[in-house]
Amino acid sequence: MTRIGSSDLDVFPLSLGGNVFGWTADRNASFDILDAYTAAGGDFIDTADFYSAFAPGNHGGESETIIGEWMTARGNRSQVVVATKVSRHPDFMGLAGANILAAADASLGRLQTDVIDLYFAHFDDEETPLEETAGAFDELVKAGKVRYIALSNYSPERIEEYFAVARANGFVLPVALQPHYNLVHRNDFEETLAPIAERENLGVVPYFSLASGFLTGKYRSKDDLGDSPRASGAAKFVTPQGLAIIDALDEIGRAHGVSITTTALAWLLAKPTVVAPIASASKLSQVADLVAVANVTLAPDEVATLDAVSAWNG
Numbered sequence: 378m379t380r381i382g383s384s385d386l387d388v389f390p391l392s393l394g395g396n397v398f399g400w401t402a403d404r405n406a407s408f409d410i411l412d413a414y415t416a417a418g419g420d421f422i423d424t425a426d427f428y429s430a431f432a433p434g435n436h437g438g439e440s441e442t443i444i445g446e447w448m449t450a451r452g453n454r455s456q457v458v459v460a461t462k463v464s465r466h467p468d469f470m471g472l473a474g475a476n477i478l479a480a481a482d483a484s485l486g487r488l489q490t491d492v493i494d495l496y497f498a499h500f501d502d503e504e505t506p507l508e509e510t511a512g513a514f515d516e517l518v519k520a521g522k523v524r525y526i527a528l529s530n531y532s533p534e535r536i537e538e539y540f541a542v543a544r545a546n547g548f549v550l551p552v553a554l555q556p557h558y559n560l561v562h563r564n565d566f567e568e569t570l571a572p573i574a575e576r577e578n579l580g581v582v583p584y585f586s587l588a589s590g591f592l593t594g595k596y597r598s599k600d601d602l603g604d605s606p607r608a609s610g611a612a613k614f615v616t617p618q619g620l621a622i623i624d625a626l627d628e629i630g631r632a633h634g635v636s637i638t639t640t641a642l643a644w645l646l647a648k649p650t651v652v653a654p655i656a657s658a659s660k661l662s663q664v665a666d667l668v669a670v671a672n673v674t675l676a677p678d679e680v681a682t683l684d685a686v687s688a689w690n691g
Contacts, residue, residue: 379652382552382580384525386494388421388458390646391670392582394657395424399439400432401659407443408450409661415451417668421458423555423582423655425499426484427465437466438487445489454490460553460582461488462499462529472502474513481517496523497555500530507535507542515548527553529584533569540577551579555655558583560592560622560641560687561614574650583645586654587638588614593666594623594637618686625686629679635669642670647680 378387393414398407411422424444430437441461448454461484464472469480484493496517498510517523528536528551536554543550554574558566562585574581587593589610596615602608623637630640638656645654658664675683 380580381495381525381582381652383550383578384495384552384580386458386525386552388653389419389668389671390653391419391642391667392421392423392460392653392655393419393667394584394655395422395440395444396428397440397657397659398424398428398443399435400429404443404446406659406661408447410658410664411444411447412451413661413664414658414668415453415457417664418671419668420456421460421653423460423584425462425465425497426469426480426487427462427499430465430467437468438483441484441487445487449489458494459488459490460495460497460527461493462497464499464502472498472505472510472513474505474509474516477510477513478517481522485522492521493517493523495525495527495553497527497529497553498531501532501535503535507539508546511539511543511546511548515543515546518549525549525552527551527555527579529555530557533573536570536573550577553582553652554579555582555584557585558645558651559586559588560626560644560683561588561619563687564689571648571650579650580652581648581650582653582655583651584655586642586645586656591615591619592623592626592638592641594627597623622683622687625683629675629682632679633673633675635673636666638663638666639669639673640675642667643673643675644680644683646670647675 379390424440428440463480514526556566591611591614596611626637626640642654656667
């Protein structure tokens with residue numbers, strides 16, 4: 378188990394992404410995936426009120442609804458840490474104070490719970506004063522509807538400003554940061570966000586940990602991409618450097634007896650401030666490689682090898 382920043386949330390070091398629930402995983406498949414994850418010791422589920430509004434026929438909230446139904450059916454709410462997000466649901470766009478409060482109530486209803494463990498501002502809303510946004514999150518925590526707050530997709534400058542505003546007004550401070558970070562997209566996080574996360578004791582839970590599936594090793598040529606809904610996101614990484622990263626992951630993984638997928642996640646866990654990469658599974662068979670990261674620690678020279686082969690990428 379690993380602790381999220383300055384919170385008291387101790388979580389499994391792999392967060393199960395709920396973005397596929399109600400999209401590429403239907404209700405039954407989602408239940409099976411959640412069951413397998415928790416059976417392996419997992420307890421940290423990441424979703425958003427927006428998931429999966431991007432899928433044809435969906436409006437948003439489908440993922441939260443499935444997770445809520447699963448927790449109720451299993452009677453295990455107290456054993457899992459649930460993170461969700463606000464600002465992108467079609468009915469609750471942006472981070473105006475009243476919108477945050479209404480969106481939180483809607484999420485609580487879909488999740489069938491009375492508290493959100495970790496509530497993220499999904500995307501920054503520069504049209505709303507940070508005092509208003511931070512004040513609304515503070516109100517939710519003080520009302521007992523949210524345990525901790527966090528930020529995702531904020532620029533370094535806006536994160537700094539958020540902390541300044543929160544401190545000046547006595548509002549609760551964020552405890553976690555959710556950035557885009559993986560072996561083929563490093564620079565944005567490492568150069569500007571990582572120093573802030575370290576200074577402010579923010580637990581980092583990276584999204585796109587497997588680069589839309591590229592870092593599973595299943596896409597080694599354009600021919601491998603097929604017509605998967607997510608394959609288009611991996612296509613841009615099928616380059617000489619991208620394939621060299623896969624080869625290095627393959628070699629290091631073999632030394633540990635684990636997959637390329639597990640090794641890519643282990644590299645993230647080896648980084649300071651990273652507490653739990655987020656990765657999703659559309660099929661039950663994919664869960665084992667995700668949870669296996671809890672039992673893998675890369676040696677310093679292995680981390681250095683992956684650092685070198687992926688340098689200046691992304």
